[in-house]
Amino acid sequence: MYIVHYTLIKVEYLDSFINFILIEKGLSKNTASAYRTDLKTYLSFLDNKKVTYDKITHNEISDFLWYLKDDLNFKAASIYRMVESIRQFYKFLISEDYIKTDPTIYLASPKTPVILPDMLSVDEVTKLLNSVSGIDDLSVRNRAMLELLYATGLRVSELISIKLSDINIDECYVKVFGKGSKERLVVFGSKAQSYIKRYLRIRPGAKSDFLFLTRLKKPISRIEFWRQLKQTAINAGITKKISPHTLRHSFATHLLTGGADIRVVQEMLGHSSISTTQIYTHISQERLKEQHSKYHPRG
Numbered sequence: 600m601y602i603v604h605y606t607l608i609k610v611e612y613l614d615s616f617i618n619f620i621l622i623e624k625g626l627s628k629n630t631a632s633a634y635r636t637d638l639k640t641y642l643s644f645l646d647n648k649k650v651t652y653d654k655i656t657h658n659e660i661s662d663f664l665w666y667l668k669d670d671l672n673f674k675a676a677s678i679y680r681m682v683e684s685i686r687q688f689y690k691f692l693i694s695e696d697y698i699k700t701d702p703t704i705y706l707a708s709p710k711t712p713v714i715l716p717d718m719l720s721v722d723e724v725t726k727l728l729n730s731v732s733g734i735d736d737l738s739v740r741n742r743a744m745l746e747l748l749y750a751t752g753l754r755v756s757e758l759i760s761i762k763l764s765d766i767n768i769d770e771c772y773v774k775v776f777g778k779g780s781k782e783r784l785v786v787f788g789s790k791a792q793s794y795i796k797r798y799l800r801i802r803p804g805a806k807s808d809f810l811f812l813t814r815l816k817k818p819i820s821r822i823e824f825w826r827q828l829k830q831t832a833i834n835a836g837i838t839k840k841i842s843p844h845t846l847r848h849s850f851a852t853h854l855l856t857g858g859a860d861i862r863v864v865q866e867m868l869g870h871s872s873i874s875t876t877q878i879y880t881h882i883s884q885e886r887l888k889e890q891h892s893k894y895h896p897r898g
Contacts, residue, residue, distance in 0.1 A: 613638055616691045627778050637684035640667075655702050660685065682706060718848040723837055724749055730835035736801050736814070741827050743791075743798035744811055744819075747773075748843065750787035752850035752868050755821050755843035762808040768795060777869035785867050851879040 617635055620626045644663050645655060667673040667681060685703055692698045719727065728749070731742040748758055757775045765774040772786045798811075805816035813819050825843060832841045839845075847868070854864050865876040 634684050637681050717845050718852050727835045739798050743794040746791040746794045749846045750791035751785045752847045761810045855879050
């Protein structure tokens with residue numbers, strides 16, 4: 600790996616860019632960290648090539664991408680992300696009048712294969728949920744969390760961040776703060792409502808405003824919820840690899856397969872671009888092909 604010396608670049612431009620995407624664009628700290636990592640790799644490459652960021656050409660950026668592929672064994676998806684990081688960086692430099700020309704203007708992104716997320720069938724989801732049938736406090740809490748997760752398609756980070764003040768039980772909606780602290784309202788059904796009401800009756804009294812708590816009256820962590828979910832899947836006899844995101848994928852796919860409007864699903868998932876949501880239409884189409892091949896006499 601090349602080492603960053605920063606002898607030929609103005610590192611403050613990178614810091615300014617990171618501040619810009621955090622403050623102006625409202626991106627998350629994790630996203631900003633990914634941008635910084637990508638751009639450090641890129642700027643390090645330029646440093647070792649004795650080329651300044653403002654004198655770089657299209658051909659030299661192409662050399663960098665080949666270096667990622669051949670020397671560092673980057674996958675297409677990782678190279679695609681790197682291209683987007685570089686593009687956004689130069690777009691920022693242009694907007695701030697730090698440079699005059701954009702060397703990425705004719706840069707083509709590598710094609711990335713459509714990777715269909717893992718999902719559960721409706722029957723498998725039902726089996727998973729019904730396997731949490733105990734009346735002890737832990738089971739009641741876990742069932743409420745799973746019911747709400749599948750009913751809303753929330754990210755696990757959004758689920759564990761819900762506060763009592765964010766959820767309206769009677770009207771069946773929850774206020775969620777997603778990526779980039781973007782706020783949205785997501786509705787849920789009567790099943791989730793009944794299990795949440797049941798949980799609230801046994802929820803440990805605590806000063807914490809977070810909805811879902813541990814026995815120690817602290818907010819449940821992402822790791823702890825994932826651990827509970829994996830054990831639940833084992834108990835339910837589900838052999839597929841499962842994560843909290845699996846229920847999010849299943850939620851979106853089941854809605855679209857059932858005829859829901861894609862823009863409604865986009866809004867519920869909190870996707871800024873509908874192209875992100877469209878991956879779930881691929882899943883639905885694959886299931887249709889599978890069902891046609893299996894059951895149609897001329898399949």
